[in-house]
Amino acid sequence: MKTSTRTFPFRKTAACPASATLLSFRSDSLSAEATTLVKDHLEICDFCSAELPLLAHHAVGAERGLKTPEIPLDLRILAESILSRR
Ligand SMILES: [Zn+2]
DSSP: OOOOOOOOOSOOOSSSOOHHHHHHHHHSSHHHHHHHHHHHHHHHHHHHHHHHHHHHHHHHHHHTTTOOOOOOHHHHHHHHHHHHTO
16 A cells, blocks of 8 residues: 555545636636646645546536427427416
8 A cells, every 4th residue: 555645535525626726727817917826736636636637527518508408399388378268
């Protein structure tokens, strides 16, 4: 078993940036100062280093999910007829 000198547990700590911050970091939309802070944190935090690619994967999925599916035409006609009945 390999001994690690790191004392950070493999979980979110109080020092960890929020997921939203990590996402902003990934899309380069943080200020230069914040980017440096996140970079420094990623070097010492295995959890956030592991979370970053996961967030990226999730973000792509969320982008794809942005388009709401069309309501089927027959269902729409039914809904409209029920709603206009009053
Ligand atoms: Zn962290």
